[in-house]
Amino acid sequence: MEHLSLHALNNLIKTTLDSQLDPSYWVVAEIGEMRNTQNGHCYLELVDKENDRVTAKVRGTIWSYTYRNLSTWFEGMTGQALQPGLKILCNVAVQFHELYGLSVNIKDIDANFTLGERARRRKEVIDKLVADGTFDMNRGHALPLVPQRIAIISSPTAAGFGDFMDQIEQNSRGYKFSAKLYKATMQGDKAALSIINAMMQVHDHIENYDALIIIRGGGSQVDLDCFDDYELASHIAQYPIPVLTGIGHERDETIADLVAHTRLKTPTAVAEFLISGIIAFDDQLDEYFSRLFHSVNQKINVEKQRLSSLGYQLKGISKEKTASSNYTLSHLMHKVKAAAKNYFHQQQKKLDLADNTMKFLDPQQVLKRGYTITTVNGKLIKNTTLTKGDVIVSESNNYIITSTVESSNKKNGKEKA
Amino acid sequence: MAKKKLSYKNAVEEIESIVDKIENGEPDVDELAELVKRAAGLIKECKVKLKGTEDSLSETLEELE
Structure with missing residues (x-):
């Protein structure tokens, strides 16, 4: 029977693949496992999953000269390293090795796909949080002062x-x-x-x-x-x-x-x-303090001013009062003085009049006018009964005459001496 | 919140109301002294608390793995 050696078969597969496949394909796959070797090559496993079940799998390699640049660039673009679980769009060349079998050599990776993929995943998560009604919840808490x-x-x-x-x-x-x-x-x-x-x-x-x-x-x-x-x-x-x-x-x-x-x-x-x-809080406290200080000062000043103006008012009023009382007092004094003067004047007039009257009635004045005053035993003859032989003394202006009573008759003829 | 000697929020609310009251000239001089004393006391208490002189703190880096 005609037969091939295994090596020949693998060689056939290899030639077939080389002739039938394009040099490279863009493939979307998830990185399953991944390890870096000391010489800088990266060995990984690309998988396809459907509901977490692996539906396809292939070994992959990224040679060190590609990996060095690719991984740095990818991290720079996406902010994350190539790692298991990451979905990538990569340019692969299918290779078949007689000894090692089928694998893909990754020549390029499109970071934009991963970014888009992440954006999609993020959007899913965000949509879910929004649907849960939790998305804005934490921002609803007030941060303590x-x-x-x-x-x-x-x-x-x-x-x-x-x-x-x-x-x-x-x-x-x-x-x-x-x-x-x-x-x-x-x-x-x-x-x-x-x-x-x-x-x-x-x-x-x-x-x-x-x-x-x-x-x-x-x-x-x-x-x-x-x-x-x-x-x-x-x-x-x-x-x-x-x-x-x-x-x-x-x-x-x-x-x-x-x-x-x-x-x-x-x-x-x-x-x-x-x-x-x-x-900010501390500054606010300071501001409160200065406001307090300011308004208290102001208030105290206002009160001070009020007090001093009350003082002035008081002084003013008392001065006025004293002045007006002084005036009243001196006015009264004048009045009293005048009244007193007037009174004395009147009295003086009365006295003068009385004096004149008295002068008019003075016995000496009477004598001067030619009258005599006759006394018996030093007493005026008024109600005295005179009898014959009584000695009477008559005083005129110039003489004192002594006489003896011959007879005396009451003018009304009732009594005889 | 566990029992706190002084809540910043309550303190600030009270200080604010006192300052407003004084600025709007409501209290008479006798009342003023009491209010100022109270507000100044609260401000001081807050400041002391900010500087943490009443608590001992910073118990970092202990606790489980």
């Missing part, structure tokens, strides 16, 4: 964590934070689950914290896919306190950033954000 008590999820060895702690512990104003680290793996397949676990630990003491900080950082810009994970994003969105992210990457925001309360680029930026918030 002074987020001073913080829980941090990070890897303790990450440079970003060190930067963050330095920043908040040595802030220039000397604010004190109560910060506690909850460790988690921050990159790779297990990162999302690890972060969720840490979030649950924080949740057990949630009343001790004002905010949750998720930081990563320094180091490579790759391996951010975990932050696009639906479960992680969903936990962040629904977290009962504000979540601040500082994942440390330059590319578009991850979904974790999108659902977080506040998204910052780096851990240092998170620290600055927290501190600036406290500075």
Whole structure:
């Protein structure tokens, strides 16, 4: 029977493939497994999946001279490394080796496809979160005025964590934070689950914290896919306190950033954000104080002025009052003086009149006018009864005459001496 | 929130209301002294708390793996 050696068969297959196939094809496939060898070649497995079931598989290689450039460029474009699980569009040449069998040699990879693929996946996750009604939930929490008590999820060895702690512990104003680290793996397949676990630990003491900080950082810009994970994003969105992210990457925001309360680029930026918030609060306190000081001063000045103006008023009024009383008083004095003068004048007049009258009645004046005054025993003869022989004395102006009574008769003839 | 000696939010609300009250000239001089004392006290308390002199803190890097 005619036969071929195995080598000849494989050779036939090889020739057939070479003649029948195009030099290369653009193929969409998922990277199944992947390893790099020391000499820089990359060996991988391309698979097709339908509902997580592998429906096609082929070995692939990227030779070192291609891989070096391709991997760097791919990372630069997509922000992530070529890695298992990644769906890629690659340009492959089918090869058949008599000893090693069928494989594809990857000559090029279209990074835009992966970007588009990721965008599609991200959109799916976002749509799902929006449909859940959780997408905006975390942003609904108000960040406390002074987020001073913080829980941090990070890897303790990450440079970003060190930067963050330095920043908040040595802030220039000397604010004190109560910060506690909850460790988690921050990159790779297990990162999302690890972060969720840490979030649950924080949740057990949630009343001790004002905010949750998720930081990563320094180091490579790759391996951010975990932050696009639906479960992680969903936990962040629904977290009962504000979540601040500082994942440390330059590319578009991850979904974790999108659902977080506040998204910052780096851990240092998170620290600055927290501190600036406290500075704002502190400044507000200062402003209150100066407003208080100002308005109290003003108020005291107003009161002072009121007091001194009351003082002036009082002085003015009393002066006026005194002046008017003085006037009244002196007016009264004048009146009294005048009245007194008048009174004395009247009295003087009366006295003068009386004096004249008295002068008129003076016995000496009577004598001068030619009358005499006759007395008996020194008494005026008025009701005295005179008898014969009584001696009477008569005084005229110039003489004193002594006589003896011969007889005396009452003028009305009733009595005789 | 666990029992806190002073809530920044409550403190600020009270300070603000006192400042407003004084600026709008409501209180008389006797009342003023009390209000100013209260507001200044609250401001000081907040500032002390910011500098953390009342708490001891920063218990980082412990806790489980």
